[in-house]
Amino acid sequence: xxxxxxxxxxxxxxxxxxxxxxxxxxxxxxxxxxxxxxxxxxxxxxxxxxxxxxxxxxxxxxxxxxxxxxxxxxxxxxxxxxxxxxxxxxxxxxxxxxxxxxxxxxxxxxxxxxxxxxxxxxxxxxxxxxxxxxxxxxxxxxxxxxxxxxxxxxxxxxxxxxxxxxxxxxxxxxxxxxxxxxxxxxxxxxxxxxxxxxxxxxxxxxxx
Amino acid sequence: xxxxxxxxxxxxxxxxxxxxxxxxxxxxxxxxxxxxxxxxxxxxxxxxxxxxxxxxxxxxxxxxxxxxxxxxxxxxxxxxxxxxxxxxxxxxxxxxxxxxxxxxxxxxxxxxxxxxxxxxxxxxxxxxxxxxxxxxxxxxxxxxxxxxxxxxxxxxxxxxxxxxxxxxxxxxxxxxxxxxxxxxxxxxxxxxxxxxxxxxxxxxxxxxxxxxx
Numbered sequence: 251x252x253x254x255x256x257x258x259x260x261x262x263x264x265x266x267x268x269x270x271x272x273x274x275x276x277x278x279x280x281x282x283x284x285x286x287x288x289x290x291x292x293x294x295x296x297x298x299x300x301x302x303x304x305x306x307x308x309x310x311x312x313x314x315x316x317x318x319x320x321x322x323x324x325x326x327x328x329x330x331x332x333x334x335x336x337x338x339x340x341x342x343x344x345x346x347x348x349x350x351x352x353x354x355x356x357x358x359x360x361x362x363x364x365x366x367x368x369x370x371x372x373x374x375x376x377x378x379x380x381x382x383x384x385x386x387x388x389x390x391x392x393x394x395x396x397x398x399x400x401x402x403x404x405x406x407x408x409x410x411x412x413x414x415x416x417x418x419x420x421x422x423x424x425x426x427x428x429x430x431x432x433x434x435x436x437x438x439x440x441x442x443x444x445x446x447x448x449x450x451x452x453x454x455x456x457x458x
Numbered sequence: 459x460x461x462x463x464x465x466x467x468x469x470x471x472x473x474x475x476x477x478x479x480x481x482x483x484x485x486x487x488x489x490x491x492x493x494x495x496x497x498x499x500x501x502x503x504x505x506x507x508x509x510x511x512x513x514x515x516x517x518x519x520x521x522x523x524x525x526x527x528x529x530x531x532x533x534x535x536x537x538x539x540x541x542x543x544x545x546x547x548x549x550x551x552x553x554x555x556x557x558x559x560x561x562x563x564x565x566x567x568x569x570x571x572x573x574x575x576x577x578x579x580x581x582x583x584x585x586x587x588x589x590x591x592x593x594x595x596x597x598x599x600x601x602x603x604x605x606x607x608x609x610x611x612x613x614x615x616x617x618x619x620x621x622x623x624x625x626x627x628x629x630x631x632x633x634x635x636x637x638x639x640x641x642x643x644x645x646x647x648x649x650x651x652x653x654x655x656x657x658x659x660x661x662x663x664x665x666x667x668x669x670x671x
Contacts, residue, residue: 421564421655422633424564425559426629429560429632430632438562
């Protein structure tokens, strides 16, 4: 491949890489917001907030959902934003960025579901990608489901988690929101039934 | 005071932020730029304000900020039981005055509990510990009770004392700063320690100094 030809691919690929990295950050910020603020009654986000709270109570149920179930809601949102961009723009670098970023966001719930899986039940390629740090790993995400429930919010690759947690970025944002809007995040209060995982034993026995 | 108002107007048009540190250093540089003939009145007032830092005229001017070696402005605030407590009450022994953002927040809880856990060491050094935030007495009472804090918490409603002492804010003014002052038994500041996101360090730093006083 000549220098001129490889150049055509390099920039969109790099843009895609940036999109992949930023999707992880975006997933963390969004997840932090939904986990900590609002309620089932919040307009637009209410059902999602309720779903995330339910997930904290019964985390294992996510592993029992079908592939399409993990994708459809995010796919709807992604289509809404990406389709106009796809129709209006022809710049390969921008499309590379948007494509990979939105693709990672669309798959984030599936990546999240895989992070709840057990090694023996996951496809080997998924385990390999998790171990390589390309997809969010099982132990990293498990930390999010333990007290104090205020870390490891990113669920695409988890590459931002260490930085965000050691720099206490969400802690600082939470303080700013407290002083500006008077709202307290859920993660500050003593773990109550909203967060505490229900034990699996009784519901597992009930399944066929 | 005509001599003070001129630089103040220039500052406000150029620098909208309210950090108490900027007025002092920028004011000096702006004064330097003025031609000598217009300088006399300004020069006189500037030299008088900087030569006697603890005089009452400076405390009420925009340069008022507690620095090491100075005696901070007096205050009387309500404690967690609603009783008035004055800074002068602590004269004769060292006192650690720590300003914190708010009760029942993760950092402030860590800090209060750290002071509580090391309280015996502070007492051994003969020092008293006082926490100040903008929360009201009932908030302090609940906070103090929940974490069994053995020291006084004062209500700086409206953050007046925080402003008087020049405690800087964090994150572009959105967050009240976390700053601790150690006053010796004569009421003079011997240490100012600022750290918003590592609250437990305030205990180590203040104890280190107290043990050397």
